[in-house]
Amino acid sequence: MMSNSTQGLVFTLAIAILAICAQNSEARVTLENGVKSMVYLSPKITQHPGSVSNKFYYDIEFPKGHIALKSFNAEVVDEAGDSVPLHETYLHHWVAVRYYQRKGVTNVKYNGKLGFQQSDFIMTGNAGVCNHGLSQFFGLGSETRKTSTYVPDPYGIEVGNPLEIPVGYEEKWLLNIHAIDTRGAVDPMGCTECRCKLYNVTDDEYGRPLNANYEGGLNCCYDGTQCKVKNELEKSVTRNLYLRYTVKWVDWSDSIVPVKIFIFDVTDTWQNTGINDCLIEFNVEQSTTGAANISTRRSSVSFPTAGDVVYGVAHLHSGGINSALFGQDGRIICSSRSIYGEGNSAGDEAGYIVGMTACYPEPGSVKIGKGEILTLESNYSSAKSHTGVMGLFYILVAESSLAVNNPVHIHQETMVPVFVWGIAVFGFAILVAVVVAYRRKKQTEDGYQSISS
Known part of the structure; x- marks a missing residue:
């Protein structure tokens, strides 16, 4: 029988090994018909009835190397891994964006704002056609579970090409997840449509007064806002959610x-x-x-x-x-x-x-x-x-x-x-x-x- 000190050492080593395996997501890559697939979880999203989370998560887990993306699917799940219905948490949108970050820069903040100098960050974006605001490679909303994103053969979305990455930078990905908790809401659909009167909002997230004719939209349901619920006590009931996203790819050829x-x-x-x-x-x-x-x-x-x-x-x-x-x-x-x-x-x-x-x-x-x-x-x-x-x-x-x-x-x-x-x-x-x-x-x-x- 092992001594208490030996048992403690074994337990500590086991935890360390599990932590290493959890960080090394590539160890869980699956292969089917030549296509690699990996399931990831976003950082934790904590919500309570009526709350809004609309954060940017930088340097998310993503396949490495010179690859061709074949699909990107996602859905909201709870801590048990069960799918969360839209009438509980409405997925307004999620977007996946590629960017280049200067090597050695680590002061990224997970509060929806860039936490590094602009020169350390290069947004790559898609091919257009909008000048700003729609730079994502992938992105959907409530329709995410039953919308195909698969890129048919022989095509692929090329990423990770070392010849395209600026010298001194590395390729990374970010997620923007906009989730609205409508449990116990006075008007659930009104919450999903970001109607300002339900959020009691008169200023946008930067403190600028809203136009008197602005009835609803993104300027009223930004991160940290609260939609009106029937029972104010419900605001104390929190739960943790995640965006579970599945990426499929093949090595570039x-x-x-x-x-x-x-x-x-x-x-x-x-x-x-x-x-x-x-x-x-x-x-x-x-x-x-x-x-x-x-x-x-x-x-x-x-x-x-x-x-x-x-x-x-x-x-x-x-x-x-x-x-x-x-x-x-x-x-x-x-x-x-x-x-x-x-x-x-x-x-x-x-x-x-x-x-x-x-x-x-x-x-x-x-x-x-x-x-x-x-x-x-x-x-x-x-x-x-x-x-x-x-x-x-x-x-x-x-x-x-x-x-x-x-x-x-x-x-x-x-x-x-x-x-x-x-x-x-x-x-x-x-x-x-x-x-x-x-x-x-x-x-x-x-x-x-x-x-x-």
Whole structure:
């Protein structure tokens, strides 16, 4: 039998070994059909009923080396690893951003603010088209569980290329997680839409007074704010949550075709100002006619490069119906529709968007020319008003030398099963409806057919 001192030494060594293994996440990498996969947890998110967490977490765990990213999926879980439903904690959004940090600089603060000199930090961002505010490589919201982010073969998002990393810097990743706890809320949906009156907020997070006409949005539900709950005592009940994210990748090789990430915003001002200022959020006014109860918003931009579209998906908030990206000649580049939950369990929450359909065109079938004018359309229900909603659209493009006046292929939207829980049947029904709608010959005065008609 071991002595007490020996037992204590063994116990101490065991804890040390476990700590080392916990830090060495690469030891738990799985391999399937040549694709590596790793599951990570974000730093702890502590919440109580009505609370808001909207922090930036720097230097998160992420695969190392010169690789091709194949997907990035995420969801909110509790300390037991169980999925947390949206009607308890609403995932407003999460984004994953790549950056370069000067080697040897470690004074990063985890309070939502940069904790080092600007010269020590270089944001790499995606390929555009917005000038600021939308620099993420990946990012979704409430729809995260049932939205496919997989990059099809032979394509991949190239990261970790040592030739691209500035001398003296190293590549790192950050997460921004915006989670709103709506347990016991007086108006749960109002909390998710960041309605200012529910947060009793009159200044933004920087102490600047809000415009009197600002009804709701990100400026009212920043980190540390509190949405109104029924029982004030509930604020003392806290729990710890995490964003569990799964990254899939392959080692980089010459056989992989690199793709670039482009994000469009229906609030982009380019068509009026010539500058890609993306306002990110907007409001939907309640319809007073009682007719179609659909609010449509559009924006147009000039595409900066040329290439083949290999993937596309929209990001909408509750009330969102569908969104589509149109080419200059009115063809559909990709359309994406909201999937709403019908139950109470995580991933099927009634009243919430739990997924978005994605486009996977046949390779080479959907082309965009350099300088081509693209139009983004987002449709929301206007049966009631909505504040702080978004209308974003992600596409992945394999670049080419295609000119704007070259022939382009008109395609029908292609769908893939998002996950194994039966979305395929629903997706096929949506596909048929979309194809029929877009085969109508009549075009609108804007040069394309509205997806809401």
